[in-house]
Amino acid sequence: MKRNLAAVVTLGVLLAGCGAADAGDGAQKTITVASAAQPPNLDPHLSASSTTTGLSRPVFETLLSMDADRKPQPMLAESYERSPDGLKYTFKLRKGLKFQDGSDLDADDVVASMQRWSRLAPPVRDDFKDSTWTKVDPLTVALQVPKASFLHLLHLSSRFANYPAIMPKEIIDKAGDDPVKDIVGTGPYRFVEWKADQELTLEKWSGYQALPGERSGSVGNKTGKLDKIVFQFVADASTRTLGLKSGQYDITMDAPYDSLDELYDDPALKVGSYNSSPLNLVFSGRQGTPAANAAMRQAIHTALNRDEIMIAAVGRKELYDLSQHNMAKAQESMWNTEVGRSTFNKPDAAKVSALLKETGYNGESLVLTVTRDYTEAYNAAVVVQSQLQKVGIKVELQTREWASYFQQFLSEQTTWDMSVFPQVLQLDPSQTVGFSKSRPGYWASPRLDDLLARYRSAPTLKDATAMYDEMQRYIEDTRPLSRLGDNHGVYAATTRLRDVPTFDGAAVWWAVEFGE
Known part of the structure; x- marks a missing residue:
């Protein structure tokens, strides 16, 4: 008609x-x-x-x-x-x-x-x-x-x-x-x-x-x-x-984390949280720098104390979750795995030192990029920089406004080594870092091509979720990202x-x- x-x-x-x-x-x-x-x-x-x-x-x-x-x-x-x-x-x-x-x-x-x-x-x-x-x-x-x-x-x-x-x-x-x-x-x-x-x-x-x-x-x-x-x-x-x-x-569905005490204390307002969003440390994989080495990425992953990072990001323990796999904690009824859990969020200075020795690291500076427009990402990046420097990894923190940062994140991956990226919830693992062609961290290989082909050909959701262990094993082996945590969205509204x-x-x- x-x-x-x-x-x-x-x-x-x-x-x-x-x-x-x-x-x-x-x-x-x-x-x-x-x-x-x-x-x-x-x-x-x-x-x-x-x-x-x-x-x-x-x-x-x-x-x-x-x-x-x-x-x-x-x-x-x-x-x-x-x-x-x-x-x-x-x-x-x-x-x-x-x-x-x-x-x-x-x-x-x-x-x-x-x-x-x-x-x-x-x-x-x-x-x-x-x-x-x-x-x-x-x-x-x-x-x-x-x-x-x-x-x-x-x-x-x-x-x-x-x-x-x-x-x-x-x-x-x-x-x-x-x-x-x-x-x-x-x-x-x-x-x-x-x-x-x-x-x-x-x-x-x-x-x-x-x-x-x-x-x-x-x-x-x-x-x-x-x-x-x-x-x-x-x-x-x-x-x-x-x-x-x-x-x-x-109402706002975007209550600022640094104003939460003020909002919680107002008797005319109610404050609540909703679905979490993954906060990730993403690696660009650019060549010619120490972070191109998987052992260096594993050293960084091993050095991080996520609770310190997420408290700096959102200010309150009840406003974040920790999950070692690519999907959010809130999605574990569908996507869950034990792969990587036993070593997640257990900083180990001795293991970091051994991995750095393996890479032959000589104190070169790594570029960590972030936007100040998302305070949770910026505050997390500051703590990441501090933690890495304490174990001997030199980090240069670069900040940009959102539009410029997002352009750099997607299209200028030869200018940075790692980035604290505030990612929205994704429907399934193939849309996440490491598996999505449209994001940094997608590194084509016969192993990845075969994995994704079999995953996409899974006839049912049950068949696909049965492959999630294998998908997370790929992430653990290649380390295109290190999960920091899931920050909850916060709303504030009139009572x-x-x-x-x-x-x-x-x-x-x-x-x-x-x-x-």
Whole structure:
């Protein structure tokens, strides 16, 4: 069905300027959120930004999604079937679904959305290479894949970065490979306006068609409890803190670690934590420096006291976890291993000395790069530098603002040896350092190629998780990173909010509500 895109754009223009102050007697139904960052765009197919993911989740939905136990469940699909050989998936769509512009959702929209996502989203391009999406009938879509893999269902139900949002075909066709400009989905909130560098507003969509049943993870009844969500972009941490205390903001999901005592002590605020994010010491592997030697990387790994590092990073013991493997502590119900645990976080000066002697280290300086824009990463890097210098490893600490640092981290790996990198939660191990081609620490070898090929060909999640010991053994042997810890995200909110539910590292905005 054709949509009137001009009407969509005009609606956004007409609504521009309507913010939280216009809520009138519905003020208790409007929430003002202090967001530490502004997203680059609201296109989850293209943007890996956690801000894009968090702000767009109330707008867009997916064929499948994950319940609280992280099991795939139907969302826009009514049901799905996987062929016995794992090469074909058939999705039956729910009847009567509409987009927020009032048009019907049908198979054409799903095919257009999924073809674009499969082609453009970095985490899935390899796993969906040579796959085809086809329309069977107006409410049925088929996916044909060249090889069976557990990753297909995992990616299709993901709400992490680059999730498979369903959008109208006309909007997909208009955008091509560029970020979509017309923000239209099927979720409980619709996009209203975006004032660049100021705020972004979402409004409850009265036409939302919810699934039956209790909310569980990202499925179940997602009918919004708030009328309006206003995200105000506040990069300065002290401004976010002052705004919370004065009542200018109702909540921030980015409470600064160095202001936590002040926030905890305020009786008008509640402070809580949510899913942890891995903080890693990543090695570039650049040649011609001591860190190109695996024994030097093992010496660094052996020298570190993670509790000292993480206390410096987040300030409180209850705000971090320690985990020796590539996935976060919070994901151990799915991904867990004993490999590497017995020697993790047991600093051993004698072993460090022996490893340094093995490498022939002569006091050359190693470059440790970090951004000051993430205080947890910077504070951790300062302690890493101090600990390494105490065991005789000379370290030069270099800092950059985030954009410059991230460019250096991804594309200028010949300028640094190691980096304290604040990584967001990843869906599966193949997206983490050491296994992801898009990150430093990916060092191609026959061993790695064979390991990843077998992992990606695992037919079920059970088969894949059975390989996690082997994957972690590869990390232990080659040492592309050293895990520092998992820092918890911290939110601070007015006590007038009933609860702040979270799932997979983000607020569940449709379930947030004010009390009486």
